[in-house]
Amino acid sequence: MKSRKLLMIPGPIEFESEVMLSMAVPTPSHVNPDFISVFSNSLKLLKAVCQSESGQAFIVAGTGTLAMDMAAANLIETGDKALVISTGYFGLRFAEILKRYGADVDILEAQVGDIVPMDLIEEQLKSKKYKLLTFTHVDTSTAVLNNAKSIGALGKKHNVLTVLDGVCSVAGEEIKQEAWGIDVVVTASQKAVGVPPGLALLVASQNAMKTFEQRKNPVANYYGDWANWLPIMKAYENKQASYFGTPPVNLIMALEKSLQLIVN
Ligand SMILES: *Cc1c(COP(=O)(O)O)cnc(C)c1O
Secondary structure, eight states: OTTOOOOOSSSSOOOOHHHHHHTOSOOOOTTOHHHHHHHHHHHHHHHHHHTOTTOEEEEEESOHHHHHHHHHHHHOOTTOEEEEEESSHHHHHHHHHHHHTTOEEEEEEOOTTSOOOHHHHHHHHHHSOOSEEEEESBOTTTOOBOOHHHHHHHHHHTTOEEEEEOTTTBTTBOOOHHHHTOOEEEEESSSTTOSOSOEEEEEEOHHHHHHHHTOSSOOSOTTTOHHHHHHHHHHHHTTOOOOSSOOOHHHHHHHHHHHHHHHO
8 A cells, every 4th residue: 555645635534444444345235134233333333422322323325415414304394493503614505405494594604714602602592493503513624613512502501403513523523412412413434433435424312303203294305214214223223124225234334343443
């Protein structure tokens, strides 16, 4: 690997050899008992990395944008008010996604290279009854780090679901999802999680799952609908075979290896 060029972007990153080797195997069936146990373990490890013992983890073929799309599709119904705290490019993307599902979106935009001050966020939350807010934990373009603990606390205080875009931060920055009261953490495989591109990763609080269960209308996204994925995740957690869409088997083998390296 001597002549290989070093890749230095936020993601895809340089992957550990152990991670790459763990997926360099003939692809087993997605209902192979050994693979079921790899999937089960990966779901547990993902929750451990987000420090969310009681959360519901989802591992789905896709990218970080799909994880954002799933959070919006499953939690938003037409007319719901959503607040986007934007520190750059991906904040504005979240606003677009939320609008697709009929949300009435307000954006609080930071000065380039800065965060939105906490008192401005609180003022905005007092001004209207929002259902959900989103923020980018680490902004990929400016490296700005939002205070997830404080935003989580504000969400709890004002009874607003909090969605953290952690595509650039999960496994790089500490996240105490449960202790900080963050309802949804979305991420992807190819950044600090350390696995080649192709996985949308999400951990939802029980509070978020309850909001989903109380929907009045079906989710307007077939592939991303938690009603389709939840039984699959539960089955894998319980070491049972199940199928909705074929999981990216080799990538999930790599995910288990990388998450093991991260938590150990
Ligand atoms: C990379 C990134 C995304 C988009 O992820 P994809 O896997 O490219 O879809 C979203 N949010 C943040 C903060 C990112 O860094």
